[in-house]
Amino acid sequence: MFGSIILNLFSNAVKFTPKNGYIAIMAKSLPDTWVMISIKDSGIGMTKEMIDSIFKIDINMSRKGTEGESSTGLGFIICKDFIEKHGGKIWVESEVEKGSIFNFTIPGSPTN
Secondary structure (H helix, E strand, O other): OHHHHHHHHHHHHHHOOOOOOOEEEEEEEOHHHEEEEEEEEOOOOOOHHHHHHOOOOOOOOOOOOOOOOOOOOHHHHHHHHHHHHOOOOEEEEEEOOOEEEEEEEEEOOOOO
């Protein structure tokens, strides 16, 4: 499931970031062995309305990528489901023409 989450969020970052843009994947340890993963891009970004709708199954979020790639928006819903099944959360920060940051938390492994 973790691989599917990363693949989907990274693929979307690529799809919505123009040539010569950047994409970064970061991880941060949180208290109680939780981990926060962030995927940041310099892409086309989203409006507040899009952000509010992106994880809702009953709203069609299809949108063309920067090279005309098709998108259904269902991958975000699947990511949310996988993350929540493990007790985590997902959220997005975005601004039109300034990119997006998809953040999610998952339980990590305790260190001995």
